[in-house]
Amino acid sequence: MTSLQQQLQNSRSFWLVISILLLFQFCLGLYSAQKLSVTHDEYWHLPVGLLTWKTGRTDFDRLNPPLIRNWATLPLLFTSAQTGDPEHSSDPADYGDAFLKANPEDYHHYYVQGRVMILILAVASGLLLAVWARELFGPSAACLAVFLWSMSPNVLANAALGTQDLAIAGCFLATLYCGWKFALAGSWKWALITGAVLGLAQITKYTAILLVPLLIMQWFLLRVKNPEIKTETPAKVILGRWVALLLMCCLIMNAGYLFQGSFQSASTYQFQSSELKLLNQLPALLQSLPLPLPRDYLLGFDLQRHIMQQSHPTFLDLEWRLTGFRSYYIFTLLYKLPHGIQLLLLLAAWQWFQQRRTTLMSPRVLGMLLSPVVLLVGIASLSNNQLGLRYILPVIPFLFLLIAPLGELIDLEKRKTLALAVIVACVSLPFSLRYAPDHLAYFNEFSGGPENGSYHLIDSNIDWGQDFYRLKAYLEQHPTDNLGLAYFGTIPPSTLGTPYRIPPELQPQPGTYAISASLLQGRPYSVRKEDGSRHNLGTDALGYFRFFEPKQRLGYSINVYELTPEDVYRWQNAVNQARMGLMPSN
Incomplete structure (x- = not known):
């Protein structure tokens, strides 16, 4: 163990390092938030959030759940910000126009305040990443994971914008961390906590629906034939805890929508997406049963799925397709991840295969951390609507957790080659931030940098x-x-x-x-x-x-x-x- 690793065993030293890294991320993100103009979807997110606070309605733009919009606009409640007087519109940009017209002088300042709230979520996600990596692998691994989080241009790009993309990455991390605790402890307490965090994720972005199968997969990965689980829990108790988890999730979701339109029957809806249309095809008796979800959530989820199922022009490497590219997100990660992170991923994979019997990461933990990466990238790759790395941003913290054990293996005496490779990769990462405040446009050197990025990918x-x-x-x-x-x-x-x-x-x-x-x-x-x-x-x-x-x-x-x-x-x-x-x- 190196002297630095020994120092990190001390809790005060450990949290000092984590705090410095996250403070650096926050300051750099704040610089970007002040410099960049209001981005495409961001233009209406803030006004719609303020409208929800002032009217209590969640139907201005159902395409996104309300939680992060409300969170981002919280500081505006203590200002003179006005929503204007927009009519209810199918084009959410109309709400942005009304907000701009009503606040011509302080317009950008209000967006910066909203962006700061997302930066706070980025710091909170970094803290959680430190906690989980430390519990899984140790303090040096946690410091490495947070170092990657704070030095990632892709994280910084979304942390400095008032959108849901960074928040949903944090929600994936938080939900699966709680699910890990729940799977190992199997207690009522962690069942309820996991359900509450899962509910918050659902009212952050519709992508969070994938957390339900991920939690189930995580449970089986960690509990089935696991010799470390000493106590036998009756099946009825397990089922009861899962029911409590899902009920808590539903409670949080309904509360997030102020219980508006909750418990309406399926017969009152006319769904558009192929998945929810099945509800309209049920027997009349089943259609009359109340659905335990808010109306605006169901209509928004249905609209989102309907849009994702339509043909949409997708661009990759100077080629256009209406049905998307099955390799789109693989190439996106190839072009948008810094080479230092790519090298660390290769080193982590090699290290696991070389020492899989004695490695810090057991096959169960490996499966737990890989499952959200594989599921999210796999489903996104099958979509017709492929618009950017932000759609798979939740995989980023899990990639960092997969890399994290390398931090515990840095030893220039016993593992000189591995240690030097990890150090070189880490030293290269701050150079990926040289394009500040233009982290959104970051492309790595292999792809030609941001100067040539538009030859590979466009849009967000x-x-x-x-x-x-x-x-x-x-x-x-x-x-x-x-x-x-x-x-x-x-x-x-x-x-x-x-x-x-x-x-x-x-x-x-x-x-x-x-x-x-x-x-x-x-x-x-x-x-x-x-x-x-x-x-x-x-x-x-x-x-x-x-x-x-x-x-x-x-x-x-x-x-x-x-x-x-x-x-x-x-x-x-x-x-x-x-x-x-x-x-x-x-």
């Missing part, structure tokens, strides 16, 4: 509207009266204070243009005109901009072009030559 992987303020600052320094703008974001571009037009589709014209990376790669999108109305850009409508070199890159998500008549002529000449080359010879 690199371009979520976060560079709008940079565009505004650029236009203030370089005013133009001939701006063509195609912005992949929800903030109305009219707030730039610069007149603009939608760029011509399929055919370039001379002028100044600002084009978001997602639209540059051909994503179909409904962009806003200057008068607030919408214009639907078709697939690859602005793809011709890829022919030209941008004059300026704003962050990593907006390119500025200055096209001259000569540039347009060059493009037309290249197109004509390409067409001639494709013509069959006589």
Whole structure:
């Protein structure tokens, strides 16, 4: 054992290290929260949360449960923030528009306050990661896990935004930690605690439905034929505790929706998704039974599943598909995880296979930590709607837990090669933060960095509207009266204070243009005109901009072009030559 590992055995030293790491993460996240403009979905999350506080209604935007929106807007209740007077709308951006109009001066400041609340959840998740890794493997392993958490650009990217993605990662971690305690202790106390945390997860994001099968898998992995479980528990008692767990979950879910529409029968719904449509096909007697869930939760879950089942354009490595890529999230992890983390994952896997009989991680624990990774990545890979790493963000803390035992094996005398490899990987990780505050656009060196990230992935992987303020600052320094703008974001571009037009589709014209990376790669999108109305850009409508070199890159998500008549002529000449080359010879 090294001297550092001996020092970490002391509780005070251990928590000092953890606190320093999480404080660093919080400060860096706060810097990003202040610098980045309001992102795509974030635009309506905060206003909808404030509307829920002021009206008690949870039906403004059912596509996401209310918990994290309410949590993020909690500080706004002590300010003069106004919701405006929006009408109930099927387009949640209308709530963002009303909020912007009602709070023109303090608009960004309110979003920063909401983002700080998510940063607090990131710190809390890091503390829980430290607790679980310490109990599983030891203090050095816990410090390594938290070091990875605090140095991860993907964690920082979502921790600095007022969305549910970081929160649901923490909920997965918290629920399965409690499930681990419940499986080992089998007590009524941990059954109720696990049920409560599971309920909170359900009203955080609909992805949390996967925690139910994961808890069951975890229970069997840890208890079946486990010689460490000394006491035999009667089957009736086990069943009773599971019932108590699920009842507590339902109670928390209904409370989160203020019991609005709870216990309505299935016959009062007209579901759209294939899963919930089965409820409408039950016999009349069964359809008349009350459903123990809030109405807005069921309608929101149904809408979410219906959307996920539809065809949606997905981009990977310069290719578009309407049915998604089965390898999408594998490549996303390959491109978006820092190489230091990838190396540590390989070392952890090698170490387990080399010493699986004496390793710190038993097969049961390995199965417990791998199951959420495999299940979440597997299900997401089968989806037609693949928009970014954030959809599988809950796997990140479990990857860090899988790596954590390496922290206990660092010994330059007995395991010199392994120790040096772990140290080199860890030393490289702070370099992945050099793009701050642009953690959202992080791509590793293998993929070409964020400068080339849009050739591999788009949407929330690199371009979520976060560079709008940079565009505004650029236009203030370089005013133009001939701006063509195609912005992949929800903030109305009219707030730039610069007149603009939608760029011509399929055919370039001379002028100044600002084009978001997602639209540059051909994503179909409904962009806003200057008068607030919408214009639907078709697939690859602005793809011709890829022919030209941008004059300026704003962050990593907006390119500025200055096209001259000569540039347009060059493009037309290249197109004509390409067409001639494709013509069959006589």
